[in-house]
Amino acid sequence: MERIARDIDHAFDLLLAIPDDPRRRLYEAMRYAAIGGGKRLRPLLVCASCDLYAVDGPAALRVATAIECIHVYSLVHDDLPAMDDDDLRRGKPTVHRAFDEAAAILAGDALHALAFEVLADPATHADPFVRSELCLELARAAGPSGMAGGQMMDLAACAAPMDLATITRLQQLKTGALFGFCLESGAIMGRVPPEGRTHLRGYARNIGLAFQIIDDLIDVEGSAEAAGKAVGKDAAAGKATFVSHLGVERAREQARLLVDQAIEHLTDHGAEADLLRAIAGYIIDRDR
């Protein structure tokens, strides 16, 4: 995780060289949001997926950087006053606090476009079919039928409490869709057709939900210092979550079950899936 974090920081440092004109502030806000901090879990999932199909390191890193662009942009916009109104992210002031709201909106938008600029570049993969499939799948995962749709459901969750099935669907969109892209990206670059990726989608769905349950638990039990962001927000907002429905004990049990199921999906793989197995274990044990 330390190595991938270093590699992603380095990639952003190169991509976001500050220009000597009035765009400077945009690049500074993008760098502030993108460089340093964060678990880099999605980039790690991309690399683990690439391990399965012997995809080379530079290609994996570019796709990992693109997915992190999308993740970071979504955090920057999510933290805005009109959305979750958060002051703290990854242990430092949120972008609209450190800069201003306009810079945060634009930095998010610019990171969003940058993701596709990175993916569609021939430097990512020599095969244009692979590049265009990566763009299509990432756009689907980020758009209205994926992450953006899940975020709108999340906003609605405070207004009208949701049942467990609806929360599951919400989280499958909000975080699951991007996890799904991470897992499929290695298969896309390894030219595995969609019907050969069922187990990857299954793994992604299971660890996505487990990840969200642990997130809910951190919000209930964790400290802001360890989490690097405010905690206790769901209860304060009266928001229905996995934990508010199941209670702490059963929620943790459920997360454990999901992680076991995730690992089950990897039975046809040997040692090349060890990183994915280790990530599944990390997800349940993390405290941030």
Added chain:
Amino acid sequence: MERIARDIDHAFDLLLAIPDDPRRRLYEAMRYAAIGGGKRLRPLLVCASCDLYAVDGPAALRVATAIECIHVYSLVHDDLPAMDDDDLRRGKPTVHRAFDEAAAILAGDALHALAFEVLADPATHADPFVRSELCLELARAAGPSGMAGGQMMDLAACAAPMDLATITRLQQLKTGALFGFCLESGAIMGRVPPEGRTHLRGYARNIGLAFQIIDDLIDVEGSAEAAGKAVGKDAAAGKATFVSHLGVERAREQARLLVDQAIEHLTDHGAEADLLRAIAGYIIDRDR
């Protein structure tokens, strides 16, 4: 223009079918922003560019829809209170007024992703190289080295008045980059290599600047009713524009010169460039 407006509305109607779940509000906000109203100038430019290289109609319409997704998302975010704080757009309340700020942020983000979902889809073009080049060029035009960069320069323009060269650079990024994509899109689908597109970039640069000068003139001389948005905003904000630098008469003269130069770039084309010539004329005569 009426036909392309109808086609674009129809395309958005199909793309944005409202789902029967809590994402409904997101789709409603996207439809509100995207359907009805607007000059659809960028889609028209895409179609005119496709005329040059005999690109078929359905492909042109999909690329035209994608670029309009980007344009609409940029308007929705631009109108936000933290940005230009506008209440009126295309003759009706802005998205954050008709819905709320969170819906406007998310609807913009979702339209942004949708643009790439449309472009990267095999339904747009059978050749994956064409699809990936379209994604790459649109991402560049929309991102930090294009539109988003220009918007940040625009925000800085109120803080520190800019000289004419800086305003030109600002506008080339803010509106010119997307115009450039529109013009190149037909050439990309017609498999014309970059070195054969110089005249298209020249035309785009010239009409982009002319378009912006007329925009500045509408802000000075126009009525909110005809423009469908607030006018007199630049002067109220003390913002340096082409018109504040050149005055009304010389600015209009300059726009005319730019349009003449734009048409000059088309000399190697025959009747297949007539739509581009007509658009250049429209740009100077428009009142909204």
